[in-house]
Amino acid sequence: MILQLGARIALRHLLARKRQSLVSLSGIVLGVAFFLTIAALMQGSEEDFIHRLVDNSPHITVKDEFRVARLQPANQLYPQGAIELRHVKPLTETRGIRGYQQILAGLRTMQALRASPVLADQAIASFAGKDVGITLSGMNPAELTVVTTIQNYIVAGSLDALQADPDGIIVGNTLIDKLSLALGENLAVTAPNGQVHAFKIVGEFHTGRSDYDEVQTFTNMKRAQALFDRANRANSIIVKLDDPYRARLVAAEIESRYGYKSVSWQEAWEDLLSTIIVRDIIMYTVVSAVLVVAAFGIYNVISTVVLEKRRDIAILLSMGFRAGDIRYIFTIQGILLGLAGAGLGIPLGAGFMLGLMQVRLKFIGSSEPVPLPIDWSWPEFAIAAGFAIAAALCAGLLPARKAARLQPVDILRGAQ
Amino acid sequence: MSEVVIACERLARRLPGPVPVMLVDGVTFSIARGEFVAITGPSGSGKSSLLYLLGLLDRPTGGRIWVQGREILTLDDDQLAAHRLAEIGFVFQFHFLLPEFSALENVMLPMQRLARLAAPEVRTRGEALLRQFGLADEATKLPSQLSGGQSQRVAIARALANDPVIILADEPTGNLDSAASANVRAILKDLAHRLDRAVVVVTHDREFAADADRIITIVDGQMLPMPGRTSRSAAG
Numbered sequence: 001m002i003l004q005l006g007a008r009i010a011l012r013h014l015l016a017r018k019r020q021s022l023v024s025l026s027g028i029v030l031g032v033a034f035f036l037t038i039a040a041l042m043q044g045s046e047e048d049f050i051h052r053l054v055d056n057s058p059h060i061t062v063k064d065e066f067r068v069a070r071l072q073p074a075n076q077l078y079p080q081g082a083i084e085l086r087h088v089k090p091l092t093e094t095r096g097i098r099g100y101q102q103i104l105a106g107l108r109t110m111q112a113l114r115a116s117p118v119l120a121d122q123a124i125a126s127f128a129g130k131d132v133g134i135t136l137s138g139m140n141p142a143e144l145t146v147v148t149t150i151q152n153y154i155v156a157g158s159l160d161a162l163q164a165d166p167d168g169i170i171v172g173n174t175l176i177d178k179l180s181l182a183l184g185e186n187l188a189v190t191a192p193n194g195q196v197h198a199f200k201i202v203g204e205f206h207t208g209r210s211d212y213d214e215v216q217t218f219t220n221m222k223r224a225q226a227l228f229d230r231a232n233r234a235n236s237i238i239v240k241l242d243d244p245y246r247a248r249l250v251a252a253e254i255e256s257r258y259g260y261k262s263v264s265w266q267e268a269w270e271d272l273l274s275t276i277i278v279r280d281i282i283m284y285t286v287v288s289a290v291l292v293v294a295a296f297g298i299y300n301v302i303s304t305v306v307l308e309k310r311r312d313i314a315i316l317l318s319m320g321f322r323a324g325d326i327r328y329i330f331t332i333q334g335i336l337l338g339l340a341g342a343g344l345g346i347p348l349g350a351g352f353m354l355g356l357m358q359v360r361l362k363f364i365g366s367s368e369p370v371p372l373p374i375d376w377s378w379p380e381f382a383i384a385a386g387f388a389i390a391a392a393l394c395a396g397l398l399p400a401r402k403a404a405r406l407q408p409v410d411i412l413r414g415a416q
Numbered sequence: 417m418s419e420v421v422i423a424c425e426r427l428a429r430r431l432p433g434p435v436p437v438m439l440v441d442g443v444t445f446s447i448a449r450g451e452f453v454a455i456t457g458p459s460g461s462g463k464s465s466l467l468y469l470l471g472l473l474d475r476p477t478g479g480r481i482w483v484q485g486r487e488i489l490t491l492d493d494d495q496l497a498a499h500r501l502a503e504i505g506f507v508f509q510f511h512f513l514l515p516e517f518s519a520l521e522n523v524m525l526p527m528q529r530l531a532r533l534a535a536p537e538v539r540t541r542g543e544a545l546l547r548q549f550g551l552a553d554e555a556t557k558l559p560s561q562l563s564g565g566q567s568q569r570v571a572i573a574r575a576l577a578n579d580p581v582i583i584l585a586d587e588p589t590g591n592l593d594s595a596a597s598a599n600v601r602a603i604l605k606d607l608a609h610r611l612d613r614a615v616v617v618v619t620h621d622r623e624f625a626a627d628a629d630r631i632i633t634i635v636d637g638q639m640l641p642m643p644g645r646t647s648r649s650a651a652g
Contacts, residue, residue, distance in 0.1 A: 005528050012516040315512045318473055319526045319574075320501020322494050409474040412508065412586075413464065 002325055009316075010332040013305050020304065024297035025340055031294035032345025032388045035287040037352040039380040042283045044373035046276055053272070054265060055149050056207070059247045060239035061268070062115075062254060063261045064097045096233030103258050104237060112242035113250065116143035117234035119224045124190045125171075125217070127179040134175065135215050136189060138224020147238045150205055150218065156183050157203035166220050169199035172213030173206040189217075191227045199223075288387065295391035298337050302330055303399040313403055314411035327404035334396015338389035345388060346381060418449045421484050421581045421614045422470060428478035429465055429637075439465035440476070441637035447616060449581065452608035454628035455618045462637035463618040464586055470616060471504050471584045472496045484581065501530050505575030507604075509587035512571060513559035519570045520546060520555040526577040545573040549603065565596030572603055583607055585617040589624060601627060 014021045074083050097103065100117050107115040120137040141163040145151045151159055155173060162168045169187060181187065186198045199219060207213055225231050239254070239262075241247055247264035255262040266273060306313075313326055353374050360369035423446035431437040439462045447453050455463045468474040469481065472488060481488050483499055491499070500506075513522045523542040527533055533541065546555050549569040559567055568588060575583055585604060589597035601624055608615040608629070617624065625631050633640040 002529065002531075005525075009514075016516045311512065312514050315508075315514065316525075317497070318471065318500065318506045318508075319529065320497050320499075320504075320578075321529055322497040324494070325529070407474075409465075409468045412468065412473070 002328070006325060006328045007332050007336075010329050010336060013309065013329075014333055014336060017301075017305070020301050021337070024294075024301040025337055025344070027294035027297035028291070028337060028341025028388055028392060029345040029348060031291040032342055032384050033349035033352055034290050035387065036346060036349030036380055036384040037356065038283065038287050039384065040349075040353050040375050041356060041372060042280070043377070043380060044375035046280070047375055048373035049276075053269060054244040057265050057268065058147065058238040059241045059244050059265050060251045060254065061263050062097065062103070062237035062239065062258070063263065064095060064235040065261050066259060067255075067261050096230055096235045097237065097260060100234040100237060101232075103260075106257070107237065107239065107254065110250070112246075113239060114143075114146050114241075115237050115239045116140055116147040117221065118236045118238055119221055119228065119230060119234050120236065121224075121228050122192060123227075125175065125179065126188045126190065127181060127185075130179055132175060132178060133215070134171075134189070134217050136169075136217050136219060136224055136227070138219055138221040138228075140221050144218065147240045150207075153205040153207045155204050155206045157201070159203060161202035162218065162220065165200060165202055166223055167198070167200050168202035168219065170203035170205060170218040171201055172216055173204055174210055174214035175217070176201075176204055178214065189227065191229070193229050195227055195229065197223070197227050291387050291391050294341070294388075295395040298334055298392050298395035299398060301337075302333050302396050303402075305333065306330060306399045306403045309403075310406060310411050313406050314408040317406075317408040318412070323404040326406075327400045330400030330403045331393065331396045334392045334394075334400070335389065337396070338392025341392060342385040342388040346385060349384065418612075420446045420448045420482075422447050422616075423482045424470065424479060425481075426479040427466070427469060427476050427481065429462075429469055429474065430477040438462075438637045440469060440634075442479070443634070443637075443639045444479075445632060445639065447582075447614045449614055450608055450612045451614050452605050452627075452629045453614075453616045453632060454625040454630070455616065455632045455634060456620055456622075456625045457634035459620070461634045463620075463634050465637075466634060467584050467586050467616065467618045470582075471506055472500050501526060502578055503580050503582055505578070505580040505583045507568070507571050507575050507583065507585040507588045509590040513562075513567055513574070515559050518556050518558055519551060519562065519566075522559070522570055523574045523577055526574060530578050532578070542573075542577070545576060546570070549573050563596075564592050565599060568592060568596065568600055569603070572600070576607070581613060583613050583615045585615070587619055587621075588617060589619065589621055597621070597624075 072085055072088060074081075074085060096119070097117075104115055104117060107113065116139060118137050118139050120135055123134055123136045125132045125134045141159060144159055144162070150170070154170075157170070159170065162170060169189070171181070171187070175181070179187075181201060183201055183204060186200055188196055188198050190196045203218075205213070221234070225233060239250070241250060244265065248266050251262040251264035251267070254260075316326060316329075317323070353376070356372050357374050359372050361372065362369040425444050427440055427443045428438065429440040431439050441462075443466060455466060457463050465474070469476050472481075472483070476489070483503060488496065488499060513519070514525070517525065520539075520542050523545055524538050527538045527541065543552070543555060546552055549572065551566060551569055551573070554562055554566055554570070559570070562570065568591075572588075575585075583604065588604065589600050592600060604615050604617060605627060607613045617628070619625055
């Protein structure tokens with residue numbers, strides 16, 4: 001009964017000073033709306049960013065190297081022994097992943113995973129007297145679309161042509177511009193060992209990352225193996241997962257199974273991901289500050305009500321209301337303002353979000369304007385509403401406690 | 417002698433401070449049902465302080481109080497509030513209605529807090545109380561729309577809402593013109609004599625005091641052994 005009665009008294013108090021209540025309410029409404037909008041935009045852009053990152057980079061790269069240098073046989077035989085080897089010259093071997101075919105076959109038995117070998121090395125592209133250093137990646141043309149997103153960035157020619165023409169090469173538009181090339185023309189590529197091969201340009205891509213568009217090229221794996229003189233070798237295996245967030249686990253498994261260093265995308269972009277966490281902390285701090293400021297507005301209005309209502313508080317107490325009832329009445333005022341603020345702020349914030357979605361920006365490198373990424377998932381809504389109500393509750397609690405401590409006699413004496 | 421509903425013994429209230437002040441100093445009396453008692457005395461003599469102590473709004477620093485035979489100083493604040501709610505009705509000098517609530521709602525508040533009656537009965541009783549004081553047409557008006565006399569009658573109706581045995585009034589006519597004042601006095605007297613309530617009124621209105629069954633005079637917090645209209649046999 002007191003719950004309902006107290007809430008009714010609280011509501012009357014707020015309605016009795018509509019203007020003041022509205023001002024403090026609009027503070028909370030705007031706070032919630034901004035909180036929501038900024039959180040959604042930040043979250044959206046973050047997801048968009050990670051999405052691109054995950055899409056455009058291998059989820060796991062198995063490299064032709066080891067995290068720890070391999071032990072010499074003597075050390076392997078006597079792990080506890082005091083062995084000192086001097087002037088050991090490592091075995092000369094063709095660099096690359098040994099038996100990559102078997103590893104690949106092993107990988108392909110794993111679930112929800114696609115893998116493809118790559119033989120990539122530095123080379124020099126020469127045309128009309130100009131030389132440009134490039135990375136030539138030899139890949140299986142049929143698997144290019146499976147483990148990379150290069151298909152999405154093709155602006156001329158096609159990946160299929162690579163399959164049809166074993167001497168085909170796919171290059172970025174920056175390289176084309178730099179060397180004044182055109183689709184269908186021949187490009188001489190010199191390998192570090194001095195071998196030269198003429199490739200025919202069958203495709204052009206434009207990713208928007210200028211260094212990538214200048215340096216990266218794709219060709220047939222077999223052709224690359226011949227050019228680099230590394231028959232039957234691959235120097236990395238690119239792995240894509242259905243669930244990219246399992247990359248760390250899967251990478252660890254691959255590494256323990258085959259020994260080769262396997263780098264997940266999280267490991268590769270660790271510094272970037274930690275930056276995102278810092279960015280999140282900054283964002284939530286700033287938008288929370290908006291709500292904290294709004295909470296001061298609520299504190300202010302409820303404190304004023306308590307001051308103005310001292311006489312009414314004394315009356316209620318003399319009538320037989322308890323101190324706890326008084327505390328409840330004023331706490332409820334905070335909660336009511338918080339609820340109303342969240343109730344109005346969320347639609348307003350959603351409106352802002354819809355408005356922002358209409359904004360289309362043309363980013364450097366993107367071929368067409370794209371809408372701002374807005375995340376519509378429920379946690380932001382829940383956090384915004386929860387924070388607003390919690391802030392309003394705290395803002396109401398302080399004056400409410402003060403109200404409950406008032407001595408009716410002091411007030412009555414003063415009023416007589 | 418009818419049933420004693422409120423009694424106090426050597427009641428004292430000291431106001432702490434650098435120079436402690438005795439607001440109430442060793443007051444002893446008892447009041448029975450059906451009695452109409454006036455407490456008088458000069459301004460600042462401690463009349464109101466005594467009333468607040470009797471109304472359980474303040475705690476004495478010495479002595480004892482019984483309400484309906486029950487010693488109340490051992491009770492905690494919430495229990496005191498429960499006694500105020502059910503057994504005591506207050507009327508103040510400035511009617512002290514809640515300004516956001518209509519006359520009827522003001523009268524209904526104590527009943528809603530007590531929650532002894534169901535909602536429709538609360539409304540019926542509220543309306544009946546207002547009608548009893550000739551305020552049937554004023555039920556939906558806000559306190560700001562009522563005259564001083566009407567407000568004070570609403571306040572009396574509110575004090576009676578939970579059918580308390582004890583009515584305490586602090587200068588109920590202090591702010592009213594003589595006609596309204598006479599009306600309020602008549603109502604309070606009627607409550608005591610006809611409805612068998614114990615009515616205690618703090619007043620410095622001589623006319624009012626002269627109308628009481630008994631006068632308790634307080635000077636400097638102490639009770640003067642002054643004869644009232646009836647004997648002082650009720651004390652002790």
